[in-house]
Amino acid sequence: MTLATCNEIAVADPPDRAAAARRLSLWLGLALLATMTASLATGAAGTSLWAALGDLAQGRALSRVDETILWNIRLPRTLMGALVGAALAVSGAVMQGLFRNPLADPGLVGVSAGAGLGAISAIVLGAALPAGMMALIGAHLVPMAAFAGGWITTLVLYRVSTRGGRTSVATMLLAGIALGALAGAVSGLLVHAADDQQLRDLTFWGLGSLAGATWGKLMAAAPIILVALLGAPFLARGLNALALGEAAAGHLGIPVQRVKNLAVLAVAGATGAAVAVSGGIGFVGIVVPHLLRLASGPDHKTLLPNAALLGASLLLGADMISRTITAPAELPIGIVTAILGAPVFLWILLRRRMVVEL
Amino acid sequence: MSFVGRNIGVELGRRTILHGVDFSATAGQVTAIVGPNGSGKSTLLRALCGEVRCTGRVAINGRDTSQLKGWQLAGMRAVLPQAASLAFPFTVIEVIRLGLSAGVSVRRDHLPSRALEAVGLAGYGGRFYQELSGGEQQRVQLARVLTQVWEPVAHGAPRWLLLDEPVSSLDIGHQLMVMELMRDYAARGGGVIAVMHDLNLTAMFADAVTMVHRGEIAATGTPAKVLTDATLSRAYGCNLRVNCQPPQGGTWLLPHAATLRAG
Numbered sequence: 001m002t003l004a005t006c007n008e009i010a011v012a013d014p015p016d017r018a019a020a021a022r023r024l025s026l027w028l029g030l031a032l033l034a035t036m037t038a039s040l041a042t043g044a045a046g047t048s049l050w051a052a053l054g055d056l057a058q059g060r061a062l063s064r065v066d067e068t069i070l071w072n073i074r075l076p077r078t079l080m081g082a083l084v085g086a087a088l089a090v091s092g093a094v095m096q097g098l099f100r101n102p103l104a105d106p107g108l109v110g111v112s113a114g115a116g117l118g119a120i121s122a123i124v125l126g127a128a129l130p131a132g133m134m135a136l137i138g139a140h141l142v143p144m145a146a147f148a149g150g151w152i153t154t155l156v157l158y159r160v161s162t163r164g165g166r167t168s169v170a171t172m173l174l175a176g177i178a179l180g181a182l183a184g185a186v187s188g189l190l191v192h193a194a195d196d197q198q199l200r201d202l203t204f205w206g207l208g209s210l211a212g213a214t215w216g217k218l219m220a221a222a223p224i225i226l227v228a229l230l231g232a233p234f235l236a237r238g239l240n241a242l243a244l245g246e247a248a249a250g251h252l253g254i255p256v257q258r259v260k261n262l263a264v265l266a267v268a269g270a271t272g273a274a275v276a277v278s279g280g281i282g283f284v285g286i287v288v289p290h291l292l293r294l295a296s297g298p299d300h301k302t303l304l305p306n307a308a309l310l311g312a313s314l315l316l317g318a319d320m321i322s323r324t325i326t327a328p329a330e331l332p333i334g335i336v337t338a339i340l341g342a343p344v345f346l347w348i349l350l351r352r353r354m355v356v357e358l
Numbered sequence: 359m360s361f362v363g364r365n366i367g368v369e370l371g372r373r374t375i376l377h378g379v380d381f382s383a384t385a386g387q388v389t390a391i392v393g394p395n396g397s398g399k400s401t402l403l404r405a406l407c408g409e410v411r412c413t414g415r416v417a418i419n420g421r422d423t424s425q426l427k428g429w430q431l432a433g434m435r436a437v438l439p440q441a442a443s444l445a446f447p448f449t450v451i452e453v454i455r456l457g458l459s460a461g462v463s464v465r466r467d468h469l470p471s472r473a474l475e476a477v478g479l480a481g482y483g484g485r486f487y488q489e490l491s492g493g494e495q496q497r498v499q500l501a502r503v504l505t506q507v508w509e510p511v512a513h514g515a516p517r518w519l520l521l522d523e524p525v526s527s528l529d530i531g532h533q534l535m536v537m538e539l540m541r542d543y544a545a546r547g548g549g550v551i552a553v554m555h556d557l558n559l560t561a562m563f564a565d566a567v568t569m570v571h572r573g574e575i576a577a578t579g580t581p582a583k584v585l586t587d588a589t590l591s592r593a594y595g596c597n598l599r600v601n602c603q604p605p606q607g608g609t610w611l612l613p614h615a616a617t618l619r620a621g
Binding site for chain 2: 007017097100101102118237240241242243245246247248250251252254257297298299
């Protein structure tokens with residue numbers, strides 16, 4: 001083609017961002033190992049991970065206290081922090097791909113708010129349940145209710161925004177805002193009816209915390225989160241094509257409706273489970289995918305796994321800050337992620353405005 | 359082999375956009391769909407590629423499109439949308455590689471850069487799509503579409519380019535270049551169906567023209583047969599005369615007189 005040959009701008013092959021993203025995966029994996037180790041070694045109690053490992057290596061038994069702190073407190077907390085961080089970051093990335101909007105987030109379409117309503121209902125109304133029933137399900141009531149709230153919100157959202165098997169992204173976003181507002185309003189009503197002890201629970205839960213991590217909660221949340229995390233990369237090709245719009249993705253042979261259904265399921269599952277065990281932890285779902293897109297491009301094939309790794313590391317880091325900065329007391333981790341995340345988010349917005357119309 | 363629509367009817371809301379029209383295009387030819395604004399020409403293309411729900415039947419190479427899976431269709435035809443925005447900061451080469459995900463072209467790795475060269479954007483691979491001008495973005499999308507169905511004939515059957523106003527935001531040089539590309543694709547055995555706004559370029563490059571007017575087919579046939587004073591004047595609502603020099607003189611310019619420069 002003549003016009004091509006007269007184009008004298010000799011540019012070398014474009015930098016291969018895919019290779020850079022794969023190298024990044026390696027570094028993020030190492031970083032996660034490091035933060036998990038640090039998380040196990042950090043805590044309000046004086047127990048030392050290294051001393052304990054040394055004892056074990058020499059065949060000495062751990063003291064009861066050290067064993068409890070490491071095995072029943074720090075380890076489930078570390079694993080849960082990693083899982084929740086990964087779940088929040090991947091939920092955000094999938095939702096942004098689905099809505100073709102870098103600002104979309106489970107918080108935005110009301111999934112988190114719905115899960116929050118479920119949890120608040122459980123905290124406030126749970127007191128009215130018969131004592132026998134509370135003894136039976138007490139510990140699991142809040143997580144279960146949060147999980148159910150997230151799912152119900154997603155289902156209602158879907159009923160509202162799907163007509164004839166087709167989901168309109170615009171309707172879904174707007175319906176999500178309305179549902180989020182509704183869930184927030186009902187939550188507010190419930191808070192009004194709460195007593196002092198419940199209010200403290202609500203505040204702590206509302207800002208998010210990993211302090212309640214137990215093996216039981218971990219086992220309840222882990223299967224759902226792991227299925228969502230391991231399934232998400234299979235949506236990568238579809239989400240990449242969706243960036244061109246639904247019609248264009250369809251013309252590329254992508255089963256658009258199926259990709260959308262699965263994406264919504266993955267997001268509802270991962271977000272519901274994460275909110276259930278750790279409350280509303282903000283900004284991870286928006287900030288992590290943004291940083292990764294800046295570093296290695298928007299290709300979901302590498303974005304989704306990298307988001308899981310970075311999300312896990314960041315949340316563990318934030319949790320370590322929340323545990324130690326006011327020790328022996330603890331800050332809700334949502335405060336830490338908001339203080340760290342909100343300025344980063346604003347900075348990203350200022351930078352992105354030049355490249356993408358938001 | 360052909361691309362056929364029979365009795366295509368489209369309703370959007372309560373308005374009927376297409377009243378059961380017939381359309382046919384032959385492989386090896388450039389078929390243009392023309393008509394005034396709001397005539398239903400873009401809707402006809404979108405019905406043919408399955409983007410809007412329609413009554414009637416669409417068949418590609420003799421196979422009913424409603425019986426074909428999305429990935430099968432993606433190997434038989436590629437569709438260029440009229441305007442395409444992009445959600446995330448993909449680079450040009452990454453956008454074009456999306457065309458590869460339809461996954462049926464051979465010697466795939468070099469295709470994106472060859473397609474970029476074909477649309478006159480060699481060396482643009484590393485640029486961000488959002489930083490390009492509208493016309494450049496349109497050519498990147500064309501390169502993506504070309505990548506999807508690079509060989510005009512596959513397994514003995516022609517493949518199809520369905521293009522919605524492929525030259526609408528291009529300057530005259532690039533308009534000629536893209537029209538040449540379409541002609542070349544058809545000459546090598548593929549089928550090209552394009553919604554066209556520019557009647558001069560249509561007259562120059564189309565082998566067949568279908569004129570849509572108020573949701574009906576006003577005329578169909580060779581450019582000489584369709585682009586007549588009477589048909590044009592009726593469809594476009596003003597008095598038009600073909601092959602007529604401006605009565606007042608002045609400066610005027612036709613793409614017919616242009617030649618692509620070598621080198």
